[in-house]
Amino acid sequence: MIKNYLKVAWRNLAKNKAHTFINVTGLSVGMAVSILIGLWIWDELSYDKYHQNYDRVVQVMQHQTINGETSTQTAMPIPLGNMLRSDYKNDFKYVTLSSWTFGHIVTYGDKKLLTQGNYMQPEAPDMLSLKMLKGTRSGLNDPSSIMLSATLAKSLFGNTDPLFKVIKLNNKNDVKVTGVYEDMPRNTTFHDVSLIAPWALYLANEDWLKxxxxxWGNNSFQVFAMLNPNADINKVNARIRDLKLKNIALQGDKVGESFHPQVFLHPMAKWHLYSEFKQGINTGGGIQFVWMFGIIGIFVLMLACINFMNLSTARSEKRAKEVGIRKTVGSLRSQIILQFFSESLMITIFAFVISIALVALTLPWFNQVAGKEMSILWANPIFWIMGIAFSILTGIIAGSYPAFYLSSFQPVKVLKGTFKAGRFAALPRRILVVLQFTVSVTLIIGTIIVFRQVQFTKNRAVGYERTGLLEVHLKTDDIHKNFSAVRNDLLQSGSIVEMAESGSPLTNVYSNNSGYDWKGKLPGLQDDFAYVPVGPEFGKTAGWKIIAGRDFEKGNKADSSAVILNAASVKFMGFKNPVGEIIMNDKDKMHVIGVVEDMVMSSPYEPVKTTLFVAQSGSTGIIDVRLNPKKSTREALAKVESVFKKYDPGSPFDYKFSDDEYNKKFATEERVGKLAGFFTILAIFISCMGLFGMASFMAEQRIKEIGVRKVLGASVFSLWRLMSTDFVLLVGISLLVAIPTAYYFMHGWLQNYKYRADLSWWIFALTGIAAIGITLLTVSYQSIKAALTNPVKSLKTE
Known part of the structure; x- marks a missing residue:
C-alpha cells in the first residue's frame, strides 16, 4: 500500500513539473531560512553555556540614581569585591576581582605579539571552568605567573611545550607560563581573553591601584562571583543591596552617597540576552532579536507552505476525477488523505535535502554577517531528529488543507461532470495570498526603517572630523616621555597635520567625575561629568569647533587649571556667559576658558554627555593623530609607525581609525538590518513564486474564456488588465493590513532610541508601490502569454 502511494505520488509530481518545481523551490528556501535562523537562535540561547557553572556564575553590578535618572553599570570598587569575599562566604564559593579586557604585549625571544587579556584573582579559572590543556587551574596562585589560550601559546611557542617558559608581559614583567587553556568559543563573554595574569601582579605594577x-568611590573594576549551591540569588541580593551605600557613607563621600548606589547580582544566564536596564529595571536586550528572527523564520516557512496549499487546492479540479474513481472502487477517505499526505511528505523530504545543501552554501556568508562561528551539526543526532521531525511537520501542515479538501469530493458529482468547486472555493486561496503579502510588506517596511535609523544616526553631526584621524593606544610611557620629539619628527615628515595626547579616544569616554560646584548651582542638583584630560594640541587634532572663548595654548602656565566645557555642560550648569566662570572640585579651582560644540564620544543614539576637557598631566594612554590628507594613507601610516617604533621599539604599533571605531557603534543595528533584508528578499521571492504559480494556473483555467474574448475583439491590454486586476486587488488588501501593523511595531522599536528617525509617510507609500509593481511583474508574463495565445488553438476542442 505504501509503495503504491509513493509510486502514484511520484508520477503526479513528475507529471506536473512546473508545479513541483515551484513547491520544492519554495519549501527548500523556506526551510533553509528556518534552519539558518534555528542555528542562530541555538547559538544565542547557548551563549556562555560553555562554562560548567553557567547557572551559578554572576556579575556584581550596581544601580545609581542621578537627578531622578537611574543608570546601571558593571564598574565596581575594589573594596566591595574584597568584602564579598571575606564576609559573605556562606553565599559565594568564589569572588573574583578583574580588570577590563584590554591590550597586552607579550614577548618571547624575537616574537612580540599584541593580544587581549585580563588581570584576575586566582579563583577565576575554576569559576570559569576553563578546560586546561597544559598545567592546572591553580596556575594564578604565583604572582609572577600567567595563563595563555591555546592559540596564543601556539603563536608564541609553536609546537614546543609552553609550560614554565618565561615571557615578558607589557615590556615590564617576566612571568612564567603555568597553564594553557582551550580557546573559549565565540559565543562566550570571555571569548577575547587570550591571557589571564594574576591580580597581585596588577596591584604591584600600578600605584593608582593601591x-x-x-x-569605595572608585568604580573602575569588575567583580565576578559564583554562588554556593544552596544560595538563593534573591536573598543574597537583599543582603548586599546597600553594602556600598553604607561603606561609602562611612568614608564621608557625600557625592557618592547622594547617588544612592544599590548593589545586585546579574546571573551569567542573562548577561548576553538580558543586558539592558532602564530606570533600574531589566528590560531585555538581545532576546528581542531572538524573538524577532524566530517569528521571521516561522513566517518565511509559512509563506512556502501557503504556496503549496494554494497550488494544490487550485489544481483540485484536475484531480477531482481521480478522487472520484478511487472512491468508486472502494478507497476510504482516510486512504485518500494518506495518499495526498504522502505526496506532501515526499516534496518536503526532498526540499529538506536541498535546504541542507543551501544552508551549507550560505552559512559562511551568514556567519560573516551575523558575527558568528556556527556550523551544521552533522554529527549531532538531535539535529537530524529535529530536521526530520521538522520536515514531517512541515509536510503535514503544507498538505493538510489539500488532503482534507480533495478527499471531501463526492464521486457521483465528479464522474457525472456536475462537480463544481463552488463560488467560495477560491476564497481560502485569496486569504492566503493576502497573508503572504502582508508578511512580505511588513518585512520590507521594517527593513527600510532599520536601515534608515542607522543612516539617520550615522549622519548625526559629531562635532569633530573623523576622517583621517587615528587613535593609538599606548602600552608603555615611552611615547609620552618623548612626545615633543615624536610630534616634531612626524610634522617635519609631512605625514601628519597634528597629534595630541588624551585620556580617552574621541569615540569613547573612559572616566567620569562628580561632586563639582559652581556659581548658581541649584540645591540638590547632582552632577556627573565625562572627564577627559587632553594635551594643548587636542583641539586642532580633533578639529573641534570653539563657540566661545579660546582653545588650550601650549606653554601657557595658566592652562594647568583651565577647563573647556562642551555645550551640554553649559546648558546643564545654567551659565549664560561661561567663559571666566570658576568650577570647584573639593579645594581645586578650574577656570573656564572656552566652550566647544557637543562631540558625540559615547553612544550616537543618546544625548551628548556633559563633558569637561582639562589640561593633561602625566601619561594619558591615548595618542590622537591627524594624518595629512595630501599624503596617501599607506605612506602616512608607514611613517607614523616607523617614528613610533623609533621611540618605543618594544611595543607593536597599535592604532585604530576613529571612523572605524565610530562605525562599530552601529554594528548591532546594521547586522540586524542586513539579516532582516536577506530574509525579506527570500520572503518576497517565495511569495512571487506562489503568485507566478497561481497566475499560471488561472491562465490555464481561463484559456477558453480568453479565446472567446479575443474572438469578440478584446485587446491584449484589456486581457492583461483582466488577468492582473484580481492579484493587484489582493495585494492592495494586504497593504491595508501590513501598513498599520508595521507602523505599530516599528514605532515601538524606535522608542528604544532617544535620537531616532521619524516614520515618514513615503516609506509606506514607496513600499506599497513596490509591492504592486512586483505583483504586476510577476503575473504579467503569464497574463500576456495567455492574451497572445491563438484563440483557434484554445477553442478548437469545442
Whole structure:
C-alpha cells in the first residue's frame, strides 16, 4: 500500500513539473531560512553555556540614581569585591576581582605579539571552568605567573611545550607560563581573553591601584562571583543591596552617597540576552532579536507552505476525477488523505535535502554577517531528529488543507461532470495570498526603517572630523616621555597635520567625575561629568569647533587649571556667559576658558554627555593623530609607525581609525538590518513564486474564456488588465493590513532610541508601490502569454 502511494505520488509530481518545481523551490528556501535562523537562535540561547557553572556564575553590578535618572553599570570598587569575599562566604564559593579586557604585549625571544587579556584573582579559572590543556587551574596562585589560550601559546611557542617558559608581559614583567587553556568559543563573554595574569601582579605594577584598593568611590573594576549551591540569588541580593551605600557613607563621600548606589547580582544566564536596564529595571536586550528572527523564520516557512496549499487546492479540479474513481472502487477517505499526505511528505523530504545543501552554501556568508562561528551539526543526532521531525511537520501542515479538501469530493458529482468547486472555493486561496503579502510588506517596511535609523544616526553631526584621524593606544610611557620629539619628527615628515595626547579616544569616554560646584548651582542638583584630560594640541587634532572663548595654548602656565566645557555642560550648569566662570572640585579651582560644540564620544543614539576637557598631566594612554590628507594613507601610516617604533621599539604599533571605531557603534543595528533584508528578499521571492504559480494556473483555467474574448475583439491590454486586476486587488488588501501593523511595531522599536528617525509617510507609500509593481511583474508574463495565445488553438476542442 505504501509503495503504491509513493509510486502514484511520484508520477503526479513528475507529471506536473512546473508545479513541483515551484513547491520544492519554495519549501527548500523556506526551510533553509528556518534552519539558518534555528542555528542562530541555538547559538544565542547557548551563549556562555560553555562554562560548567553557567547557572551559578554572576556579575556584581550596581544601580545609581542621578537627578531622578537611574543608570546601571558593571564598574565596581575594589573594596566591595574584597568584602564579598571575606564576609559573605556562606553565599559565594568564589569572588573574583578583574580588570577590563584590554591590550597586552607579550614577548618571547624575537616574537612580540599584541593580544587581549585580563588581570584576575586566582579563583577565576575554576569559576570559569576553563578546560586546561597544559598545567592546572591553580596556575594564578604565583604572582609572577600567567595563563595563555591555546592559540596564543601556539603563536608564541609553536609546537614546543609552553609550560614554565618565561615571557615578558607589557615590556615590564617576566612571568612564567603555568597553564594553557582551550580557546573559549565565540559565543562566550570571555571569548577575547587570550591571557589571564594574576591580580597581585596588577596591584604591584600600578600605584593608582593601591589608592583604589581602599576607595569605595572608585568604580573602575569588575567583580565576578559564583554562588554556593544552596544560595538563593534573591536573598543574597537583599543582603548586599546597600553594602556600598553604607561603606561609602562611612568614608564621608557625600557625592557618592547622594547617588544612592544599590548593589545586585546579574546571573551569567542573562548577561548576553538580558543586558539592558532602564530606570533600574531589566528590560531585555538581545532576546528581542531572538524573538524577532524566530517569528521571521516561522513566517518565511509559512509563506512556502501557503504556496503549496494554494497550488494544490487550485489544481483540485484536475484531480477531482481521480478522487472520484478511487472512491468508486472502494478507497476510504482516510486512504485518500494518506495518499495526498504522502505526496506532501515526499516534496518536503526532498526540499529538506536541498535546504541542507543551501544552508551549507550560505552559512559562511551568514556567519560573516551575523558575527558568528556556527556550523551544521552533522554529527549531532538531535539535529537530524529535529530536521526530520521538522520536515514531517512541515509536510503535514503544507498538505493538510489539500488532503482534507480533495478527499471531501463526492464521486457521483465528479464522474457525472456536475462537480463544481463552488463560488467560495477560491476564497481560502485569496486569504492566503493576502497573508503572504502582508508578511512580505511588513518585512520590507521594517527593513527600510532599520536601515534608515542607522543612516539617520550615522549622519548625526559629531562635532569633530573623523576622517583621517587615528587613535593609538599606548602600552608603555615611552611615547609620552618623548612626545615633543615624536610630534616634531612626524610634522617635519609631512605625514601628519597634528597629534595630541588624551585620556580617552574621541569615540569613547573612559572616566567620569562628580561632586563639582559652581556659581548658581541649584540645591540638590547632582552632577556627573565625562572627564577627559587632553594635551594643548587636542583641539586642532580633533578639529573641534570653539563657540566661545579660546582653545588650550601650549606653554601657557595658566592652562594647568583651565577647563573647556562642551555645550551640554553649559546648558546643564545654567551659565549664560561661561567663559571666566570658576568650577570647584573639593579645594581645586578650574577656570573656564572656552566652550566647544557637543562631540558625540559615547553612544550616537543618546544625548551628548556633559563633558569637561582639562589640561593633561602625566601619561594619558591615548595618542590622537591627524594624518595629512595630501599624503596617501599607506605612506602616512608607514611613517607614523616607523617614528613610533623609533621611540618605543618594544611595543607593536597599535592604532585604530576613529571612523572605524565610530562605525562599530552601529554594528548591532546594521547586522540586524542586513539579516532582516536577506530574509525579506527570500520572503518576497517565495511569495512571487506562489503568485507566478497561481497566475499560471488561472491562465490555464481561463484559456477558453480568453479565446472567446479575443474572438469578440478584446485587446491584449484589456486581457492583461483582466488577468492582473484580481492579484493587484489582493495585494492592495494586504497593504491595508501590513501598513498599520508595521507602523505599530516599528514605532515601538524606535522608542528604544532617544535620537531616532521619524516614520515618514513615503516609506509606506514607496513600499506599497513596490509591492504592486512586483505583483504586476510577476503575473504579467503569464497574463500576456495567455492574451497572445491563438484563440483557434484554445477553442478548437469545442
Amino acid at each position: 589608592r583604589a584598593s581602599v576607595s
